[in-house]
Amino acid sequence: MIEKFYDIRRMTSDDADAVVELSRLFEPVSTTLWRGLDPDEGVDWIRERLGLPEWAGFVAEVDHDLIGFAICKDMNDDTRGFIFPQANETVHLLYLAVDEAFRGQGVARALLSECEKLAHDWGRSGLLLDIASDNPSLRIYQRFGFEKLGSLVFLRKKL
Numbered sequence: 001m002i003e004k005f006y007d008i009r010r011m012t013s014d015d016a017d018a019v020v021e022l023s024r025l026f027e028p029v030s031t032t033l034w035r036g037l038d039p040d041e042g043v044d045w046i047r048e049r050l051g052l053p054e055w056a057g058f059v060a061e062v063d064h065d066l067i068g069f070a071i072c073k074d075m076n077d078d079t080r081g082f083i084f085p086q087a088n089e090t091v092h093l094l095y096l097a098v099d100e101a102f103r104g105q106g107v108a109r110a111l112l113s114e115c116e117k118l119a120h121d122w123g124r125s126g127l128l129l130d131i132a133s134d135n136p137s138l139r140i141y142q143r144f145g146f147e148k149l150g151s152l153v154f155l156r157k158k159l
């Protein structure tokens, strides 16, 4: 058996700077929050969320360097903004990323497994996530056991 080369632990507010540094990993796949993120704002955003009981994060580290993270939020029956009824009773996985140098070695799977344990502890019956349809990670999530609920299409009329 291959020995695990990383540790997984709960994210604390002391990790906020390192997490924001790693948020560069979302630049190719996200057009929203992390794009052009002001680092100070990002750090504040993470610290504030981690101070709330319905938010949690996990980090993967090698020799105390962060190489990946996951952030999730208990939906707690507040499914505003979600069109699918299955969003009830779930934990929303908002962010999952692993440094390019450490991909394909099970780090994301291990982070996800911690999110699943947390969802059980919170009494929830599923994990929910949304992802752009052209994000290559869609296939990876399906390998993790996620199934498509449906899709939301954004349209724009040029005026």
Ligand SMILES: CC(C)(COP(=O)(O)OP(=O)(O)OC[C@H]1O[C@@H](n2cnc3c(N)ncnc32)[C@H](O)[C@@H]1OP(=O)(O)O)[C@@H](O)C(=O)NCCC(=O)NCCS
Residues within 6 Å of the ligand: 025, 026, 029, 094, 095, 096, 097, 098, 099, 102, 103, 104, 105, 106, 107, 108, 109, 110, 131, 135, 137, 139, 140, 143, 144
């Ligand atoms: C998605 C991401 C977190 C996966 O991290 P990872 O540590 O490489 O994933 P794992 O090693 O745990 O692999 C997970 C599964 O996907 C498969 N996989 C990994 N990389 C893959 C790739 N490029 N293509 C196809 N499958 C892949 C693995 O084989 C594994 O399946 P298995 O356990 O059944 O063999 C990482 O690619 C990433 O950070 N991407 C950029 C950010 C992102 O898109 N996040 C998701 C949207 S928020």
